[in-house]
Amino acid sequence: MNQIVLIGDARSYHVVDWYKTIKYISNNKNISVKLFSDLFESENHNRLIKKFSDDPIFTIDCLMLNKQSKISDRYRNLIKFAAVPFQSWQIRKFWIKRNKNGIVFHAHSFYYILICAIARVPFVATPMGSDYLVRPRQSIIYKYLSKFSVKGAKAVTVDSNLLKIILETDFSVKNIFIIQNGIDVQSILNLCSSNKFNKSDRLLSIRALTELYQINKFLIARNNSNKKYNIDFVYPFLHEDYLNKIHSNLINGDIIVGRVDKITLYNYMSNSLAVISVPSSDSSPRSVYEAIFCGAKVITTQLEWIDLLTENMKKSVYIIGEINHSNLNKILHDISKSDNKFIPNEHDIASFDQFKQMEFLINNIYPKVFK
Structure with a gap:
């Protein structure tokens, strides 16, 4: 393993904190760490991190509405799903260009898990609780896509035993590990x-x-x-x-x-x-x-x-x-x-310390991508 690529919403404190912690730990292991995202500062969010110059994912901030509401949520989901084929192709192209060697992708939340699954790259998935505890009950299409996407992962990390049980019983997912949303x-x-x-x-x-x-x-x-x-x-x-x-x-x-x-x-x-x-x-x-x-x-x-x-x-x-x-x-x-x-x-x-949680992730879960 020589490179870790996190894929998620860069407006999320969770995603950015995971990236910064993993990057800090990986500096001592000679592992390159990057964060790829299509969202950085739209819908009245302040920018938390700069965009990488070699980020292959098309940024959709300019297409978003100015504020968050139920209407903006539906509109954002529509734009993101329309972009799925293109963004999946971008991720796969990036992987192939790097000769497919030593790269671990780590997708945070359903949409980015779906992108990686369609791209057919080796990845670890970290879904949010609502991705599998709430939304599949509201839509048959969402339930099908969520099952397809998470089963494409080499390993899955969750933050609760309840989510682990749901994924095992309702979605037939294996290789699930509980990693807490650690804190500083x-x-x-x-x-x-x-x-x-x-x-x-x-x-x-x-x-x-x-x-x-x-x-x-x-x-x-x-x-x-x-x-x-x-x-x-x-x-x-x-x-x-x-x-x-x-x-x-x-x-x-x-x-x-x-x-x-x-x-x-x-x-x-x-x-x-x-x-x-x-x-x-x-x-x-x-x-x-x-x-x-x-x-x-x-x-x-x-x-x-x-x-x-x-x-x-x-x-x-x-x-x-x-x-x-x-x-x-x-x-x-x-x-x-x-x-x-x-x-x-x-x-x-x-x-609950985030550094101890991320150490376990890097040492014990990421290597499973190559098995």
Whole structure:
């Protein structure tokens, strides 16, 4: 193995963090690492990384709409599917030009997995939870394409046992490995050790402003609760139509912050009374792991990923059950009275540090492409 090529949405913090971590580790192994993408800064996203000069994939940023919404999602999917044959040909041409030797492709999320499968190149697939837990139930065509694409991979990495089981039983996929969406543990610990934080009486919402994350339900519960804590909204992306929906339930003092860099995010997490993450479905929420390591209490819904937490991390998690003012009152009372402080142990770090996860990926999973 002499080159690793990650293929994914370069607007995603997950994809860019995986690329940077793998590149850092591979520098000591004389392995070249590249990131190929067709999206870098469209739909009101800030650019996270530059485009490689030899990236073979045609960039479609210029064809996207200015903001994200349900309409822009459908429009983007239409453009991307129209581009699949051309982009698959570009990937295969790149592979052949490099004499097919020593190259591992690693595709993140369904669309890029499909490109690699059609291109018939050796690749590892990392699907998102919704790629196989939600969307195949909504479309027979999507289910067929998702099965075809993932079965073309030499190995598959997932972030939860639930997703692993679904792929094994419903899609007959083998060679599946659980790789957590690791976090930058060292940066968090360095920040927490150098700064003295003062917990505020504010809550922090950290997930995307879309229907999936049920923030409007939470706002209604907050507005009917005994004490109406203000909320700061930090998010990776939003749907404009959902933002308009929640505006009527905001109160004076609520702040829509938007996208922020990592250090700013960690500061918000460390200073908040509690972090909110209440989706109806979720696979492995990296931002929640970051919040726990930042010393935050997390209000969340009962989902399978909680079972994968260490016992030490679970002490920082408060499960709300049905999202209503009664349950919220009890949780906020418990949080305000709690003096439990999360101090990570070796098991916590080994389970969720992104460098340890990526080391395992490079040493144990990528070599399977050549077997």
